[in-house]
Amino acid sequence: MDINDLRYVLALQRAPNLGDRSAKKLIARLGSAEAIFKEKRQSLLKIEGIGELKLQALFDPANFEAAEKEIEFIKNEHLETHYFLDENYPEKLKHCHDSPIILFSRGNIQLNNRRIVSVVGTRKITSAGKTFVTQFIEELSPLNPIIVSGFAYGVDIAAHRAAIDCNLQTIGCLAHGLDQIYPKLHAKYVDDVLKNGGFFSDFWSSDKFDRNNFLKRNRIIAGLSEATVVIESAEKGGSLVTADIANSYNREVFAVPGRPGDKYSKGCNELIKLNKAHLLSSAADLVYMLDWKLHEDVKPVQQQLFVELDEEEQQIYDLLKEKGKSQLDAIALYCDFPTFKTASILLNMELKGVIRPLPGKLFEAI
Template sequence: MTENEFIHILALQHVPKIGSTTAKKLIAHCGSVEAVFIEKKSNLLKIDGIGTITIEGLSDSIHFEEAEKELRFIKENHIGYSYFTDEAYPERLKHCIDGPLILFKTGNINLENKHIISVVGARKITTNGIAFCEKLVEDLAPYNPVIVSGFAYGTDITAHKAALKHNLQTIGCLAHGLNQIYPKVHKKYMADVEKHGGFITDFWSSDAFDRKNFLKRNRIIAGLSEATIVIESAEKGGSLVTADIANSYNRDVFAVPGRVTDSQSVGCNNLIKANQAHLLSNPLDVPYILGWELQDEVKPVVQKQLFVELEPDEKVIYNYLKENNKELLDVIALNCNMPTYKLAGLLLNMELKGVVRPLPGKLFEVI
């Protein structure tokens, strides 16, 4: 990419009414980013979804002036970047219609590893949430995954620190430019993260710090990854937005269940209840459902829980699945002579007891 092309990309990114999706549409229509700025407005207005308000800022020279300033910042601070058509641009983000036009990055990021997961959750994470998050990363470490999160309080920093502890690559997706860090208290972790991964953002150094940026940032967290794991969440929160975006990208979503009385488990329980996430009670369910394989012959040992107390109906289900291996929910209900609503509740209890697990397509099997 020439410097002139890069300046035009930055200038297009700076136009207020033109987001990533619209920018890509304009570039595809005009043939290049430079052509967007010289194309007749009458021709641009023929593009589906493009209106006068959208393109009115294209002729303003301020965008090129700001682009020059940002380029100086990038050069002076040795910031890396990748355009959405570049080979170095994250492969999974290329398949996201609203993936950033350009990404800025620092550190030693290597996304050739196909096992990339995002770990998100409550900022006010509980001790149980911390324990599960740390156990999750520890158990997944043999698969050498890349751990992606938002470098925020709570779940995010717990996931990053756990990744560093197990010498895994970790990536912080920021909701601001690379000239600052939020929260400031996490600055002490920056050097280690950049050594074992790095930071990614599509925000400029001149962008104002704004809470709405976090929601925009979440599309990168979801888009980079094969799957998004929600550790804890209240009824509403940014983690649920990330899960929703991941679902819209047809990515897997996992949620850790909790007691119905726990406020920080409401969001996860709702995701599971609405079939918007796999129930995650055992960290090793992640590689199982995603089909990960270890490169060596050493497989992690899954210890079955001994002497689990099963209710009479649960024993009927367990014995049926033990004889028939994987089976559909409706088929289990038919053969065990149970209504589906009752069976679903029993299977949930059995998942929590660690004796069965769900599979894609409403299948279940004995662990």
């Protein structure tokens, strides 16, 4: 996008009371942001949902003054801009009715990977929650997904750190401009995130910090990804808002269940109870529901001569060697394992290159 186009887009985004949906409606009718500002007011008033109040705010000269200052910031900080009609705009976000008309990014974000997962949850993460986040992302790592979160305390930063440890791309969606980092304590993680991905925001450097921005930011977290995973959540919380937004976008939502009396399990349990989320006990559940197939997209692992299997893996391997191709439910029955646990063990064995999945939920030893 050239500077002239950017100037008009920013002025449009800056107009108070207009909003992204109305801005997109105007662009769809007139073809570009520049054309909107050159159109007669009477013609604009004929567009449904565009009233005098919005037009008055739209043509305020202060919008262009602010746009010029933001352009200087974008240039000086070497930020990338993502206009919703350009190729570099996140593909999944294009299909969200309320997505921002323009996003700003810093870092080395590559969105050509369709496997994008948002991981959210409480800021007061428990030790069990931390363990689950780490294990979940480790289990997913052979599939090379992008991990998205909000760079906040708790589940968010645990997800980013786990992704970095697994050398996965991770994206932090910020509730403020790219001129600052909140919380300040997380400044020490910024360089690692920039090396392994980067940051997105639709807020300007001149925007004042406001806690209400976090709820607005959540639509980007939900919209970027194929699925949203809620690890831990109290009865009320921002992660539940993100889950609701993801549902409104017809994206898959997963929640980790917990004991009924646990404070930070109540939100997840409620999502599952109301059929707003799939129950998630391991990465295998997500891989199965999203139909991610390791053998189709990842180079096959050459079977090693000596592969270390734990006792449960060895039990399944011996079963498959003896009986040949078997279905997941049958394996669980023969080995006396819960189905969800069997699915997780099978995924680990597949990653080790000792079994392979077949159509019809069948598995066989290699």
